[in-house]
Amino acid sequence: MKSFQRKRSRSVRVLIISAILALVGGTVIVASPDVRDAAHRAMLPVWNLSIPSERIAGNVIALFRTRASLERDIEALRNEVKQLQLETLELPILRAENERLQELWRRRVYENSLLGRVLARPNVTPYDTFVIDVGGRDGVGAGDIVLVEQVAVGRISSVFAKTSIAQLFSAPGVETNVSIATSSLSLTATGLGAGNFIAEVPRGIDIREGDTVVLMDVSERLFAVVERVEAEASDPFQTIRFQLPVTMSKVDFVEVVVDGVYPIRVETEVDAALEPDI
Amino acid sequence: MVMFVSWWAAGLVALVLLFRYRAYEVVLWGIVIDMLYGAPIPILGGIPLLFTVGSLVTFLAVEYSKRFLVFYT
Numbered sequence: 001m002k003s004f005q006r007k008r009s010r011s012v013r014v015l016i017i018s019a020i021l022a023l024v025g026g027t028v029i030v031a032s033p034d035v036r037d038a039a040h041r042a043m044l045p046v047w048n049l050s051i052p053s054e055r056i057a058g059n060v061i062a063l064f065r066t067r068a069s070l071e072r073d074i075e076a077l078r079n080e081v082k083q084l085q086l087e088t089l090e091l092p093i094l095r096a097e098n099e100r101l102q103e104l105w106r107r108r109v110y111e112n113s114l115l116g117r118v119l120a121r122p123n124v125t126p127y128d129t130f131v132i133d134v135g136g137r138d139g140v141g142a143g144d145i146v147l148v149e150q151v152a153v154g155r156i157s158s159v160f161a162k163t164s165i166a167q168l169f170s171a172p173g174v175e176t177n178v179s180i181a182t183s184s185l186s187l188t189a190t191g192l193g194a195g196n197f198i199a200e201v202p203r204g205i206d207i208r209e210g211d212t213v214v215l216m217d218v219s220e221r222l223f224a225v226v227e228r229v230e231a232e233a234s235d236p237f238q239t240i241r242f243q244l245p246v247t248m249s250k251v252d253f254v255e256v257v258v259d260g261v262y263p264i265r266v267e268t269e270v271d272a273a274l275e276p277d278i
Numbered sequence: 279m280v281m282f283v284s285w286w287a288a289g290l291v292a293l294v295l296l297f298r299y300r301a302y303e304v305v306l307w308g309i310v311i312d313m314l315y316g317a318p319i320p321i322l323g324g325i326p327l328l329f330t331v332g333s334l335v336t337f338l339a340v341e342y343s344k345r346f347l348v349f350y351t
Contacts, residue, residue: 015341018302019334026309026330030316039313125315126285126329157317165317173320 037160040131044162047119047131097252104253113147114138114256119163122248128171128193130154132254135162139258147255148246151222152215153195156256166254169215169223170195170244178223181212187240189213189224195244197224200237213242285311285329292333296340308333 029035104115116132125131134140136159144156146166157167169176170191178199179186185205189197201207213224224242231238288307295301308329316326 015338019338022302022305022309023330023334026305026312026334027327029309030312030327030330031325036313036316039310043314120315123284126311127315127317127319127326129315129317131315165315167317171317171319175320 033158033160036158040135040160040163044119044133048133101253104255112258114140114258116140116164116254116256118251118254121251122168122194128168128191129157130166130168130251130254132164132166132256133162134256135160135164137161140164140256141259144259145257147257148251150255151244151246153244153246153248153254164256166256168195168244168248170197177216178213179216180207180226181214183207183211186216189242195246195248197242199240199242201240203231203236203238205238207238207240285315293336293340296337297344300341302337304337305330305333 101115114134116134116138118130119133120129120131122128122130130146132146140156140159142156142159145152146154146156152169154166154168154171156164158165167174168191169189170193172191172193174191176189176191176197177186178189178197183205185201185207187199187201189199192198207226207229209226209229211226212222213226215223222245224244226240226242228241229238230241292301292304292307296304308331311329312326316328318324318326319328322328322331
């Protein structure tokens with residue numbers, strides 16, 4: 001009985017020590033910019049993966065073709081036909097993407113802005129963030145504003161060499177200074193996640209559903225639209241709920257308004273180690 | 279799975295694994311999520327460690343609760 005209790009308390013001690021070590025190790029890893037930069041570099045090929053699986057399978061099959069010359073030729077020709085067919089299928093997609101990019105580029109409001117492709121969206125990332133494919137090498141800096149369809153949706157929170165993380169203004173707990181367009185009333189909106197915000201104003205202020213909200217620190221452009229106004233008789237304040245006019249799960253490209261000189265070359269130890277010798 | 283599906287789907291699988299095994303990989307999952315997607319959030323004083331702490335707490339809670347579940351006796 002005693003040996004069982006001793007064994008059990010030892011097991012609990014080991015568990016607690018392991019948990020403390022894991023927490024310390026995790027903090028060190030997550031806080032290290034170089035480690036995070038390396039992780040983002042490792043993930044880039046995965047995020048960029050857009051080759052149809054049939055093409056991959058076709059290339060693998062080609063490696064195992066038989067030695068008989070006729071069968072080898074037939075297999076090679078078959079694979080070539082498959083690839084050409086897949087490339088033909090991709091053409092409409094690439095054409096549509098090209099047109100969309102040109103349209104977005106023409107509609108830029110700021111001259112010093114970059115177009116970035118979204119690698120991971122809020123439905124994949126748990127922090128209400130975008131991972132985008134422009135980073136320090138392209139001139140992106142922490143704090144740069146991120147626009148979607150000319151609506152300011154967030155700021156760059158972390159910058160790596162080739163990627164960066166944009167945190168949405170609607171991230172849970174994040175406070176943003178906004179203003180109601182019709183009344184010029186300034187207030188603090190608290191993010192609820194997924195493009196939703198909540199704010200409290202005194203009851204006497206006339207605010208209605210459909211009123212537009214603008215972002216005070218950035219520009220006087222549309223930021224959100226008031227969805228609901230809740231007021232109880234006993235409460236001196238009324239609660240306003242509003243939402244970004246953009247569907248985050250369907251965003252493919254974002255515009256990053258960069259400050260300072262463009263492009264900015266960011267040299268890191270990781271960059272130097274990975275630079276090819278030319 | 280972390281790379282391709284929603285974080286909550288991966289979280290559900292992690293929870294199942296925790297009850298089935300002593301899955302230390304779940305803590306690693308939390309660290310990887312924070313490393314790739316972490317952003318400062320007010321809840322933790324601006325530190326992007328929500329999933330590291332969350333996965334650790336969940337791991338310890340599940341290990342502790344296993345002692346009281348008939349299934350594991």
